[in-house]
Amino acid sequence: MTFAQPRIARAAAPVLTLLAATGWMIFVAPAVRAEPPADAGSWKLIFNEEFDGDAADIDSRWAFENGSPGHIISSRWRENFTTENGVGRLLTKKESRGKADWTSCHMWTKQKFFYGYYEASFRYAGAPGLNNAFWIMPWNPKKTEGGHEIDINEGHYPNEVNTNIHEWYPKHHGHGKHFVREGEDLSKGFHRYGFLWTEKDLVWYYDDKEIRREPNSWCHIPGLVRLSTAVMKWAGPITDALDGASMDVQYVRVYKLEAKSSDE
Numbered sequence: 001m002t003f004a005q006p007r008i009a010r011a012a013a014p015v016l017t018l019l020a021a022t023g024w025m026i027f028v029a030p031a032v033r034a035e036p037p038a039d040a041g042s043w044k045l046i047f048n049e050e051f052d053g054d055a056a057d058i059d060s061r062w063a064f065e066n067g068s069p070g071h072i073i074s075s076r077w078r079e080n081f082t083t084e085n086g087v088g089r090l091l092t093k094k095e096s097r098g099k100a101d102w103t104s105c106h107m108w109t110k111q112k113f114f115y116g117y118y119e120a121s122f123r124y125a126g127a128p129g130l131n132n133a134f135w136i137m138p139w140n141p142k143k144t145e146g147g148h149e150i151d152i153n154e155g156h157y158p159n160e161v162n163t164n165i166h167e168w169y170p171k172h173h174g175h176g177k178h179f180v181r182e183g184e185d186l187s188k189g190f191h192r193y194g195f196l197w198t199e200k201d202l203v204w205y206y207d208d209k210e211i212r213r214e215p216n217s218w219c220h221i222p223g224l225v226r227l228s229t230a231v232m233k234w235a236g237p238i239t240d241a242l243d244g245a246s247m248d249v250q251y252v253r254v255y256k257l258e259a260k261s262s263d264e
Contacts, residue, residue, distance in 0.1 A: 043117060047109065047225070047254035051088035058083065065106035065228075067098050072131075073238065074102035074231035081105045087248050090229045092130055094243040102242070104130070106228035112138070114222040117255040118152060119194040119205075125229065125245035126187035128157050128236025132247040134193055136223040148219045151176070152195040152204065156235045158185045161193075163204045163211075167218045177212055190250050198257075225252060 049061065058081075068075035075098025080091045090105040097103050113136070124132045132155040138147060147168035154162040159181040166174035194205035202219065204212040229247050231238060 042258050043255040044258050045253060046116070046256045047111065047113065047252070049088075049252040050086060051083045051249065051251070052086045053083075055083075058088075061110060062107045063110055068100050069106075072104075072230040072232045073100060074104040074229075075100040076104050076106040076228070076230070078105075079103075080229075081107060087250055088227070089246040089248050090132075090227060091244070091246045092125060092229055092231065092242050094240060102231040102238075104229040104231055106226065106230075108139075108224040108226040110224075112222035112224055113254050115197050115199060116257060117194065117196050118225065118253070119192055119255075120152070120227070120252045121190045121192050121250040122227075123190045123248050124155050124157050124187040125242065125247050126157060126185075127239070127241035127245045129231055129233070129238035129242050130245065130247070131156065131228070131230040131232055131235045133226070133228045133230070134252075135226045135228070136195075136197075137226060138221055138223045148221070148223070149174075150195065150197070150202065150219055150223070153193045155186060155193075157187055159183075161186075161206060161211075165202065165214065165219070179206070179211060181206075190248075225254065227252070 051058070064078040064081065065076040066078055074092070077097070080093065080103055082089045082091065090107075093103045094101065095103055118136065120134045122132070122134065124130075132153075134152045135154070136150040136152070149164070149166040149168065151162065151164035151166075154164065156162065161179040161181065162176060163179070164174060164176035166172065192205070192207050194208070196203040196205070197219065198216065199220070200216055202214045202216050203210055227247075227249060231242065
């Protein structure tokens, strides 16, 4: 099966408004498409999850949290992930387990990745109160090296896109930007959330259009690609509408940039 090259595009600077009441910076991405960087070279697909295998196939590439992380309202379990017709579903259930009243899902690749282009196509669960996340973070339980976190999107129903950067060790600092897709319901269809990670830059994309760009100040060690859902109050009011809702993922892809050959 052949897959298209990543659809990386540049866009004009986002329109910025500031909500004085909340302090949120809200960016509305412009509908502008431009050409990829002229010196891009060629992209090689190095990881591709289409969620079309059985449970054993999924488990060969992904690990799952089984327990309660403590900082959210839900515990997270392997049983909350299913596949159906080539779509991975991270289910949310109202059930008491792991000292929590809700269950959800957190999964990560067994393989680490570094600089490259990352993309997932997913739709949000159709209810507030849930963090629908696609992100990158190293596995560093002993805190022996840098502990950065890159949130490609921590999305909230119906139309909020949250992009964040954290450095956790030795001292936490970070910053995020919050986007609202006016007039959209991101649980009604699949959208592409992309991220370009280079030694110098961090660039976020929504449906192929650049929405944020930052210098890469501390994200310089390989990380694990993660998908997760989490019931939490800051994602909106939590009601029974969440019971049985799911974040649905069509694919996750990682590309590595191959330099142009010297004879080109």
